[in-house]
Amino acid sequence: xxxxxxxxxxxxxxxxxxxxxxxxxxxxxxxxxxxxxxxxxxxxxxxxxxxxxxxxxxxxxxxxxxxxxxxxxxxxxxxxxxxxxxxxxxxxxxxxxxxxxxxxxxxxxxxxxxxxxxxxxxxxxxxxxxxxxxxxxxxxxxxxxxxxxxxxxxxxxxxxxxxxxxxxxxxxxxxxxxxxxxxxxxxxxxxxxxxxxxxxxxxxxxxxxxxxxxxxxxxxxxxxxxxxxxxxxxxxxxxxxxxxxxxxxxxxxxxxxxxxxxxxxxxxxxxxxxxxxxxxxxxxxxxxxxxxxxxxxxxxxxxxxxxxxxxxxxxxxxxxxxxxxxxxxxxxxxxxxxxxxxxxxxxxxxxxxxxxxxxxxxxxxxxxxxx
Numbered sequence: 347x348x349x350x351x352x353x354x355x356x357x358x359x360x361x362x363x364x365x366x367x368x369x370x371x372x373x374x375x376x377x378x379x380x381x382x383x384x385x386x387x388x389x390x391x392x393x394x395x396x397x398x399x400x401x402x403x404x405x406x407x408x409x410x411x412x413x414x415x416x417x418x419x420x421x422x423x424x425x426x427x428x429x430x431x432x433x434x435x436x437x438x439x440x441x442x443x444x445x446x447x448x449x450x451x452x453x454x455x456x457x458x459x460x461x462x463x464x465x466x467x468x469x470x471x472x473x474x475x476x477x478x479x480x481x482x483x484x485x486x487x488x489x490x491x492x493x494x495x496x497x498x499x500x501x502x503x504x505x506x507x508x509x510x511x512x513x514x515x516x517x518x519x520x521x522x523x524x525x526x527x528x529x530x531x532x533x534x535x536x537x538x539x540x541x542x543x544x545x546x547x548x549x550x551x552x553x554x555x556x557x558x559x560x561x562x563x564x565x566x567x568x569x570x571x572x573x574x575x576x577x578x579x580x581x582x583x584x585x586x587x588x589x590x591x592x593x594x595x596x597x598x599x600x601x602x603x604x605x606x607x608x609x610x611x612x613x614x615x616x617x618x619x620x621x622x623x624x625x626x627x628x629x630x631x632x633x634x635x636x637x638x639x640x641x642x643x644x645x646x647x648x649x650x651x652x653x654x655x656x657x658x659x660x661x662x663x664x665x666x667x668x669x670x671x672x673x674x675x676x677x678x679x680x681x682x683x684x685x686x687x688x689x690x691x692x693x694x695x696x697x698x699x700x701x702x703x704x705x706x707x708x709x710x711x712x713x714x715x716x717x
Contacts (some may be wrong), residue, residue: 351382352407353389356548357398361555365393369406375414376406379470380439394453398558400563402454402632404472409484409541413469414444418494422673425664427503434707438663440499441713443468444653447501448717450475455560456539456567461529462486462541468709471500474534476488478567481526481535482543488520493669494676497636499660503652507644509533511591512598518637519598519609519629527585537571540580543675547574582703583601586618602638606691630668630684631691634647650717655716658705666701 352370355363364428366376367386369376393399406412416439424435429717450457450472460474465487473487481487489498490505498518506514509532516522517532529535539547547570554566587594609626612619636659647655663669667684675684688694710716 350379351385353385356552358552358554358556360400360554360556362553363396363546364556364674365389365396367404368406369570370415372406372410374409374417375411375464376469377417378440378443378472379417380420383439383446383451386441387449387584389445390449392560394455395658399455399568401458402453403458403460404476404653405460405465405544406469411464411469412459413466413472415467415469415490415525418669418673419677421664422670422678425670430665432661432665435593436661440657440660441533443471443500444657444714445717446473446590447471448650451495451501453477454602456564458567458571460544461487461535466490468500469549470502470534474501474505477564478571480537480571481537481582482539482541483526484541485524485526485529485583487510487524487529488521490625492519492521492633492637494672495630495633495670495684496663496686497633497640498657499656499678501649501652501656501657503640503643503647504649505534507641511595512593512641513587513591515598515605515641516587516594516622517679518640519605519634520626521620521629522587522622522625524587525583525585527583528587530582531585531588537568538575538578538580538582539571541550543578544708548569553631558709561679564685569667583625590619590689600671602634602691606634606636608715630672631688632648632663632686632698632702633712634670634691635694636663636702637669639703645679650714653717654712654714655705655713659702660706661706662702666698 350371352368354366357363421436424433457476458478459473460480461473462482465486491497513532556563609623611622643690671684
């Protein structure tokens with residue numbers, strides 16, 4: 347029994363049940379490991395076929411986080427033991443994580459994600475797949491992969507490219523910490539409740555007449571959340587991203603050299619923008635190129651194509667990129683002083699970028715070919 351993730355069913359007056367998935371490693375901010383991913387996939391597939399289950403709720407244990415990302419230590423140790431080669435650990439984790447995210451996006455039945463507290467990286471991959479993505483005043487949402495030599499994966503190639511203007515590129519390069527208003531503005535959340543509304547929400551869910559009609563269940567869940575949102579005691583506030591959209595688009599306009607220069611030479615008194623600038627310039631120069639390649643996809647790829655594209659890059663980052671050094675500096679030795687493969691974006695060679703962007707698989711042998 348995997349106690350890192352807990353599955354429960356809640357009865358309702360209608361006779362239908364609600365499946366509840368609780369990520370349960372509070373001390374690790376509910377970060378995902380492979381066992382959790384596998385257990386969730388198995389249970390969600392069972393609930394998807396179970397006519398007694400009206401919809402599914404995802405939440406996290408404790409008050410600090412829904413999910414702070416993936417627990418990448420196992421991938422790090424495997425990659426360090428097998429330098430310059432693709433490991434089974436990296437391939438298994440990323441491919442099964444992406445399949446879980448894709449399952450949520452395609453689930454059919456409503457998926458309510460309680461996005462309270464920290465929602466980062468792999469946690470955002472789960473949340474993006476939900477049909478009803480609830481934010482609270484405590485939500486803090488980011489894609490901080492540039493700090494560990496990755497790029498915003500878990501479907502980021504799909505949802506970042508559908509945000510207003512060049513916001514997606516900005517979020518990827520700067521790991522900007524979104525408030526609830528920011529996350530609502532860019533579409534990562536579509537409902538807002540107070541953090542102390544969780545128990546009243548579950549009480550209210552129990553009294554709704556859920557049925558076998560999936561479309562009706564979606565509608566009834568939306569109506570319930572909307573009515574509770576009107577009475578929420580907390581306030582969403584204003585979005586800095588929305589207020590500064592024009593400036594963000596200007597800062598992010600041009601090719602990689604131009605944007606790097608614009609961020610480097612930025613002179614601002616705004617604390618949030620200073621933090622964004624500092625993170626972008628301290629991040630992996632290789633990640634800069636991956637994030638630009640990701641942004642160049644635009645809206646051309648389907649969600650499935652995005653996950654397939656990402657899988658090749660993610661395993662390559664572990665084999666040839668800055669991932670191991672980024673994880674070492676942030677999570678293993680915790681010296682926060684990564685020695686990136688290339689000191690500066692201008693030092694990055696086209697060959698290094700091509701190596702990272704070239705998938706280890708073709709369409710016939712791709713681990714996600716059935717997606």
